[in-house]
Amino acid sequence: MKKTIIIVTTLLISLSSCAQTIKPLATATRNDCANGNYIKDTSGLHTPFIGTWQWTNGTNTLIFKFEKKENYNPLNSTKCSTDVILGGYKYVENGVTITDCLTFTTNNIYSSTHAKILGSLQCAQNIFDELTINMHDQAKHKSIFGVFKLLYNPTVMQDVDFVPTAQLSLQPRENSFPSITNPPLPGESFPYNVILTKIN
Numbered sequence: 001m002k003k004t005i006i007i008v009t010t011l012l013i014s015l016s017s018c019a020q021t022i023k024p025l026a027t028a029t030r031n032d033c034a035n036g037n038y039i040k041d042t043s044g045l046h047t048p049f050i051g052t053w054q055w056t057n058g059t060n061t062l063i064f065k066f067e068k069k070e071n072y073n074p075l076n077s078t079k080c081s082t083d084v085i086l087g088g089y090k091y092v093e094n095g096v097t098i099t100d101c102l103t104f105t106t107n108n109i110y111s112s113t114h115a116k117i118l119g120s121l122q123c124a125q126n127i128f129d130e131l132t133i134n135m136h137d138q139a140k141h142k143s144i145f146g147v148f149k150l151l152y153n154p155t156v157m158q159d160v161d162f163v164p165t166a167q168l169s170l171q172p173r174e175n176s177f178p179s180i181t182n183p184p185l186p187g188e189s190f191p192y193n194v195i196l197t198k199i200n
Contacts, residue, residue: 025083028123032080038071039082045121045128048154049085053166053196061092062190064148064168065102066119074109085119085131091190098189099138119148129154133170139189141182146170151195164198 020038028039046068055062066087073081088101104115116138119131129150137144151165152158170192172184 020081025121025123026128030123032123033082034079037080039080039123040070041068041083041121046083046085048129048150048164049119049131049148049166051198052200054199055168055191055194055196059092059095060191061090062194062196063090063102064117064196065089066117067106067115069106069115082120085117086115087117087119088115089117089135089190093190101138127153127155133168135170137172137189140185140187142184143173144170144192145173146192166196166198167193168196169193 020036022038022040022042023032024042025039025045026043033039049066050068051066053064053066064087066085068083069086070083071081072084072086086104086106088104090100090102091098101116103113105111105113106115108114117133117135119133121128122130122132129152131148132145133148134143134145136142146169147167149167149169151167152162158164168191
């Protein structure tokens with residue numbers, strides 16, 4: 001009986017030492033992303049971004065699709081995990097599909113079907129209206145980054161017929177590590193700077 005109590009006590013102590021400390025995203029600081037903390041969106045700050053966004057100009061269409069991923073730590077870092085936005089995109093030019101990554105998975109970072117967009121809210125914003133975007137231009141084989149900024153205040157109640165819009169501003173990442181077999185190609189395979197409208 002004494003051995004059983006010792007084993008159970010040891011197990012409980014080891015489990016409690018592995019437990020994550022949850023830090024709310026709304027009040028988290030950069031220093032909170034350490035020591036196995038979990039930066040959690042307890043206030044629904046990601047909610048305005050989740051869904052499908054679209055830009056259309058004639059027969060050209062760009063679609064971004066965002067989902068929330070909780071407790072994201074793809075490399076099992078001991079530093080911290082966080083709630084993020086993962087997503088995919090599709091671009092159609094003159095009626096021809098150039099890239100279609102709208103169907104994606106969120107569990108295996110090494111899968112070819114893993115999300116192509118990683119969006120995160122930076123700590124210590126006054127209004128959480130801007131996602132930092134890291135993604136890959138599939139057709140041009142290059143890493144790009146930038147922001148996806150809501151063009152309204154998400155903390156203010158909107159009318160029933162209000163249509164959310166957001167400004168996408170991206171640029172190529174300098175000094176990234178290009179693939180030897182698929183070197184980066186010049187130009188952009190989709191518009192990097194456009195205003196998208198939320199369609200669902």
